[in-house]
Amino acid sequence: MTTDAIAVLNAGSSSLKFSVFTARIFRHLFHGQIEGIGTAPRLKVANVRGEVLLDQRWSGDEGFDHEAALAHLLKIMPQFLHRIEVVAVGHRIVHGGMAFQAPVVLTPAVVEQLAELVPLAPLHQPHNLAPVRALMKLAPGVPQVGCFDTAFHTHAPEVSQRFALPREFHHAGVQRYGFHGLSYEYIASRLPQVDRHAAKGRTVVLHLGNGASMCALQQGRSVASTMGFTALDGLPMGTRCGNIDPGVLLWLMDERGLDARQIETLLYKESGLLGVSGLSSDMRTLLASDHAAAREAIDLYVYRIQRELGSLAAALGGLDSLVFTAGIGEHASAIRARICHDAAWLGVTLDEAANTHGPAESGQPHRISRPDSRVSVWVIPTNEELMIARHTRLRVPDFRQQGSEHLIQPVAATSA
Numbered sequence: 001m002t003t004d005a006i007a008v009l010n011a012g013s014s015s016l017k018f019s020v021f022t023a024r025i026f027r028h029l030f031h032g033q034i035e036g037i038g039t040a041p042r043l044k045v046a047n048v049r050g051e052v053l054l055d056q057r058w059s060g061d062e063g064f065d066h067e068a069a070l071a072h073l074l075k076i077m078p079q080f081l082h083r084i085e086v087v088a089v090g091h092r093i094v095h096g097g098m099a100f101q102a103p104v105v106l107t108p109a110v111v112e113q114l115a116e117l118v119p120l121a122p123l124h125q126p127h128n129l130a131p132v133r134a135l136m137k138l139a140p141g142v143p144q145v146g147c148f149d150t151a152f153h154t155h156a157p158e159v160s161q162r163f164a165l166p167r168e169f170h171h172a173g174v175q176r177y178g179f180h181g182l183s184y185e186y187i188a189s190r191l192p193q194v195d196r197h198a199a200k201g202r203t204v205v206l207h208l209g210n211g212a213s214m215c216a217l218q219q220g221r222s223v224a225s226t227m228g229f230t231a232l233d234g235l236p237m238g239t240r241c242g243n244i245d246p247g248v249l250l251w252l253m254d255e256r257g258l259d260a261r262q263i264e265t266l267l268y269k270e271s272g273l274l275g276v277s278g279l280s281s282d283m284r285t286l287l288a289s290d291h292a293a294a295r296e297a298i299d300l301y302v303y304r305i306q307r308e309l310g311s312l313a314a315a316l317g318g319l320d321s322l323v324f325t326a327g328i329g330e331h332a333s334a335i336r337a338r339i340c341h342d343a344a345w346l347g348v349t350l351d352e353a354a355n356t357h358g359p360a361e362s363g364q365p366h367r368i369s370r371p372d373s374r375v376s377v378w379v380i381p382t383n384e385e386l387m388i389a390r391h392t393r394l395r396v397p398d399f400r401q402q403g404s405e406h407l408i409q410p411v412a413a414t415s416a
Contacts, residue, residue, distance in 0.1 A: 003084045006392050008385045010092040011127045014038055016069045019385040023087060026389055030080050034069045067134035074138060088143045090392035091132055092182060092384060094124035096148030098173050103391040106132055106144040120230055123268050145392040152181030153222045160224045178225035180207045182384040187323055188220040194365045195376055198321030204312045209326035210238035216312040224315040226308050232267055235304050238281035241271035242304060273297045283328050302338045309343060319346050319375050325382040340377060347374030
């Protein structure tokens with residue numbers, strides 16, 4: 001007797017992250033990533049306890065692209081799949097545009113439509129689609145499902161999605177989409193078990209990682225987000241600038257002679273915490289540094305969060321709860337403390353001990369506000385991979401009725 005499983009893939013420019021869940025109760029089996037694709041690849045696989053099951057390196061890229069990475073992953077996967085068959089694959093895809101407002105089974109025609117959105121997410125979309133195309137070659141019978149970071153925001157009020165541009169541009173797709181939707185959807189799904197008042201009320205979720213954004217939830221639904229047309233907007237991030245006056249871009253073109261690709265590199269890769277500090281895009285490095293520029297980068301980061309928090313609270317007409325999530329949000333207690341202290345005017349009273357010594361590594365939600373705080377504050381670890389697994393299960397419900405040609409069975413034979 002075998003157990004059906006779902007693989008979740010999240011591809012970046014030089015990495016391929018993966019997780020495997022059982023298809024019925026979504027028990028997490030193992031996870032890992034291949035990093036350094038195109039340079040010096042390294043594969044690490046770990047179980048749910050964090051114990052390393054495999055650590056493999058290659059010297060040089062040796063033509064190791066996303067397709068080669070996926071082929072190798074399929075080749076080694078059977079050693080971790082005892083009596084387990086991967087029957088479907090879910091993918092994180094950053095941009096769904098106007099056409100894709102919910103997860104969808106991926107076909108060649110759908111992939112081509114999604115490829116047309118590359119200009120809206122140039123650093124993400126091509127790499128998100130690379131393993132989809134590769135798997136269509138390596139295991140063409142395996143159903144694949146695309147899950148979009150924009151989908152959660154598609155039902156936000158139309159006024160929150162518009163730019164003040166001529167109507168023709170809005171109808172052509174120039175609008176605020178919002179991102180990190182899979183993370184916000186997961187948090188919204190957890191709130192009823194964590195804080196019923198927050199789940200039914202007005203909550204701002206702070207997804208603070210290398211990419212960072214904030215989302216206003218009303219009864220668990222997105223009503224406003226800091227990111228807009230692209231994933232550049234809103235907060236300063238690791239290497240992305242966040243909100244910027246469009247006139248700056250005109251100045252860069254007129255006065256510095258930068259073309260579109262040079263501006264793209266500047267805004268996506270050379271700005272944010274890295275650009276301001278001149279040291280690092282990693283918040284841990286900046287918090288540990290005594291350089292004045294590191295403090296300036298942190299100050300700007302926290303200041304912009306406070307500005308956006310006020311804006312989102314206004315969009316909600318008040319505030320009942322804050323939720324911190326993602327890498328910085330879950331682990332940087334110093335950043336949480338600064339944000340909460342500055343949000344006292346909104347009714348936030350921080351529990352210093354809970355914030356500093358809370359179970360950050362337990363993977364469980366924990367409250368960091370005092371019992372008498374008018375606004376409850378929580379740290380809730382996000383789980384985008386689980387959301388993708390759930391969506392994949394819903395879109396491909398009858399695995400066994402699909403026929404054995406739809407299974408990776410055995411996986412090694414598929415990619416030999």
